[in-house]
Amino acid sequence: MQQFENAREAALALRPDDPIYCFRPQVLKADARQFMGMFPGRTAYAVKTNGEQIVLKALVEAGVGAFDVASPGEFAAVRAVSPDAEMLYMHPVKAQSDIKLALEKYGIRVISLDHEDEITKLTRVVRALDIDPGAITVFVRIQTKGSAAYELSKKFGAGPANAVELAERLNRTGYKVGLCFHVGSQIEDPDTYERALASADWVRNRVSFDIAGLDVGGGFPAEYGHDPNRKQIEMPSLGQIMSRLSGDLKEYQFDQMPLVAEPGRVIVARCLSLIVRVLLRKGKRLYINDGIWASLSDSWTGKITLPARFIPDPAIRSRNGEEKNIMPFKVCGATCDSVDILSRPFWLPETVDTGDWIEIGHIGAYSLSLRTRFNGFYPDTFVEVTTPFDEGDAPQGFASLETMAD
Numbered sequence: 001m002q003q004f005e006n007a008r009e010a011a012l013a014l015r016p017d018d019p020i021y022c023f024r025p026q027v028l029k030a031d032a033r034q035f036m037g038m039f040p041g042r043t044a045y046a047v048k049t050n051g052e053q054i055v056l057k058a059l060v061e062a063g064v065g066a067f068d069v070a071s072p073g074e075f076a077a078v079r080a081v082s083p084d085a086e087m088l089y090m091h092p093v094k095a096q097s098d099i100k101l102a103l104e105k106y107g108i109r110v111i112s113l114d115h116e117d118e119i120t121k122l123t124r125v126v127r128a129l130d131i132d133p134g135a136i137t138v139f140v141r142i143q144t145k146g147s148a149a150y151e152l153s154k155k156f157g158a159g160p161a162n163a164v165e166l167a168e169r170l171n172r173t174g175y176k177v178g179l180c181f182h183v184g185s186q187i188e189d190p191d192t193y194e195r196a197l198a199s200a201d202w203v204r205n206r207v208s209f210d211i212a213g214l215d216v217g218g219g220f221p222a223e224y225g226h227d228p229n230r231k232q233i234e235m236p237s238l239g240q241i242m243s244r245l246s247g248d249l250k251e252y253q254f255d256q257m258p259l260v261a262e263p264g265r266v267i268v269a270r271c272l273s274l275i276v277r278v279l280l281r282k283g284k285r286l287y288i289n290d291g292i293w294a295s296l297s298d299s300w301t302g303k304i305t306l307p308a309r310f311i312p313d314p315a316i317r318s319r320n321g322e323e324k325n326i327m328p329f330k331v332c333g334a335t336c337d338s339v340d341i342l343s344r345p346f347w348l349p350e351t352v353d354t355g356d357w358i359e360i361g362h363i364g365a366y367s368l369s370l371r372t373r374f375n376g377f378y379p380d381t382f383v384e385v386t387t388p389f390d391e392g393d394a395p396q397g398f399a400s401l402e403t404m405a406d
């Protein structure tokens with residue numbers, strides 16, 4: 001992989017017409033180690049956030065020894081970078097053939113579910129393969145209520161009373177039984193984990209046996225850009241959230257059992273930025289070479305503020321306006337699809353023009369893992385960059401949360 005000091009250097013050297021991912025392995029390793037240092041249990045990275053081989057490999061090098069996986073594709077991706085990393089199969093709804101593959105070929109022994117039919121499927125496979133149920137830890141996923149930018153509890157999770165029944169049934173069959181929840185992604189309310197712990201406590205107090213562990217899922221918020229037009233929502237730092245979570249775990253007496261977290265976004269968000277080119281400026285619109293069907297679907301939802309840095313093309317000799325005047329531009333994506341327009345404008349210097357580049361920062365999570373081949377566009381070029389996005393000039397621009405009239 002070609003190496004550059006920063007994205008500006010890469011853009012000026014390569015003059016890329018295709019989007020370029022700027023990968024910062026040192027930032028990734030530092031963010032992973034920071035999380036592992038703060039969480040009082042095991043860290044299982046959620047592969048769906050970003051399952052690129054270079055990312056998984058760097059995480060293994062950073063000492064991440066466990067991965068939250070959901071599909072055969074993810075089992076294989078983890079095995080390809082590590083012969084002995086532990087995998088936790090935490091998708092509550094699974095194909096029976098995938099359960100068999102997980103247990104038989106990949107040696108997976110940790111699994112989650114939220115329904116009795118999933119117990120039936122699992123037990124059928126366990127019997128067929130003649131595995132002792134006592135070698136398997138089954139986490140019962142419980143429903144949570146809370147506030148996150150992306151809510152998931154409407155889709156998965158057993159209500160507390162049902163969770164007690166599922167846990168009892170699993171225990172009778174001989175499995176080790178844990179409890180897990182996933183509060184959704186990018187939590188916006190620091191009380192979220194406490195509410196989930198209270199539910200887990202309710203279930204734990206009603207089962208007739210000792211539970212084998214607690215998995216607190218993901219949801220830990222990553223840092224994004226700041227929109228100066230908007231009052232900043234006061235979100236505590238990761239350190240504050242973690243010390244609060246550790247305190248709550250003690251208070252509910254979960255601290256004496258094996259603990260797991262499944263962070264995704266908070267670990268990978270900062271390790272990638274994206275260089276896009278302005279293919280055309282048409283008035284207050286910018287047509288770029290990426291979009292919602294490629295790396296920017298998470299920003300399309302309009303829930304996060306991405307920081308952006310202007311990389312003017314030095315070949316453009318005359319410009320209109322002042323670089324210090326920042327104004328909103330509507331950003332149109334690369335495909336011919338009329339919905340491929342970012343829902344929020346990018347604020348950039350008024351001088352931005354056809355041929356310039358924009359570096360969009362903190363795009364490591366839920367970006368390239370969601371890209372499609374729609375319309376024949378599939379960004380897949382990577383360079384390594386040594387300077388963290390947050391160092392160097394402050395980002396001039398940002399993808400705002402304000403809407404913009406046409």
Ligand SMILES: *Cc1c(COP(=O)(O)O)cnc(C)c1O
Binds near residue numbers: 048184219263265
């Ligand atoms: C997506 C997911 C995660 C990761 O969530 P982040 O908000 O990215 O940390 C963790 N656990 C489960 C079960 C998930 O589905």
